[in-house]
Amino acid sequence: MKECWSEGELRAYIDRELPEEDIHRVAAHLEECSECGDLWAELAGRADRVSALMHELAAPEPVFAAPRKLRRASPTRRWAAAAALAAAVMLGIALLPKHAPPAAMAPPKPPAVVPSAPAPTQPHNAVTLAAARASKAGSPRRNRRPAAPDLQGNGPFLALDDDPIESGTVWRVELGPREVPAEVIVDSDGRPRAIRLVNFKPNH
Amino acid sequence: MLRSGVESDALNEMLRQERRARVQAVLAALKPRDAQLLLLRANGLAYRELAQTLGIQPASVGTLLARAEAEFERKFRARYGDDV
Numbered sequence: 001m002k003e004c005w006s007e008g009e010l011r012a013y014i015d016r017e018l019p020e021e022d023i024h025r026v027a028a029h030l031e032e033c034s035e036c037g038d039l040w041a042e043l044a045g046r047a048d049r050v051s052a053l054m055h056e057l058a059a060p061e062p063v064f065a066a067p068r069k070l071r072r073a074s075p076t077r078r079w080a081a082a083a084a085l086a087a088a089v090m091l092g093i094a095l096l097p098k099h100a101p102p103a104a105m106a107p108p109k110p111p112a113v114v115p116s117a118p119a120p121t122q123p124h125n126a127v128t129l130a131a132a133r134a135s136k137a138g139s140p141r142r143n144r145r146p147a148a149p150d151l152q153g154n155g156p157f158l159a160l161d162d163d164p165i166e167s168g169t170v171w172r173v174e175l176g177p178r179e180v181p182a183e184v185i186v187d188s189d190g191r192p193r194a195i196r197l198v199n200f201k202p203n204h
Numbered sequence: 205m206l207r208s209g210v211e212s213d214a215l216n217e218m219l220r221q222e223r224r225a226r227v228q229a230v231l232a233a234l235k236p237r238d239a240q241l242l243l244l245r246a247n248g249l250a251y252r253e254l255a256q257t258l259g260i261q262p263a264s265v266g267t268l269l270a271r272a273e274a275e276f277e278r279k280f281r282a283r284y285g286d287d288v
Contacts, residue, residue, distance in 0.1 A: 008267030017266065043270055050273045053280070054246035056223045144225040158243065162221045162228075180257065197247060 004033060011038050014047055057158050157185060157194035165193050172198075230280045238272035245269060 005013070006027055012018050013026045030037050159165070168185040185194040231239045237258060244254055254269075255262040 006267070007270050008264065010266075011270040012251065012266035015251065015266075043273075046273050050242065050276050051246065053223070053227050053276075054242055056220065056227050057243075057246070156247065158247070159224065162225055176241055187286075197244075 004036050005029060007039065007043065010036065011043050011047070014040070019093050058156050157183075157196045159194050160192055163193070168193055226280070226284055230283065232274060232277055233279050234272065235270070238275055241265075241269055241272045244278060 008025070009018065009022070013023060016023060018026065020024050030040055045072065090140055165185060166185065168187045171184045171186050173184055180197060181199050182197050184192050187193050210212065231242065234242075237260075240258060241254060244281060251265040252262050254260070254265050260268065
């Protein structure tokens, strides 16, 4: 029988990301090991608190104003928007303008930036994160994977700033060498306002 | 009554914006990979998806996530006290 479980294994247990047989083994171990039990409680409590804070980033539901006139951006404006989108991708994924860009999330090349169809009258892609602050009752803990996002569909937008989003256009971009599809809301000034992953399909 | 409700909504929105600003500030102070890990996890990615997206070993995700959360909370407390 395994003596004790590592911090990483216990963290994965909290998210039920361990193999099923290990989940049972950890649960049994926690019944008899107060040291692991204390670590589990610490990790679970922190995960709850951080998760609740991260959900503060969920963008308010954007309202898409119907465009007065459908027009194609000028080449200058398109390149400015592409540059802004590159910045948005970096901000949206890392939120770290002071740091070096992460290798796994390189900004998209300008040709990959394709404007979406005209803004929908129905905000079908405006998704807000469900309140995922889970109750702390129950043990062993349930799967803590955030419930709202359906990654085979559309995930939630993450706001890139605190200003309310009154209207905007959704731009489809691809992130990094794996070309992870994402959407960025760009306002009428060409400023990226929110970002989300869409139709994410990991390689199996 | 209606006016009171509007004021309450405005106040709640102000408080929410303040909380968002705090979270963004703390994320910006983290190492890039830690911030990415927390953001992508909050976006609903499973451990395997996190590993593939960030180029890390799937078996390391739990450890890295626990450390990122600990660092996030430590920095948050250092800036804003125990209001986590």
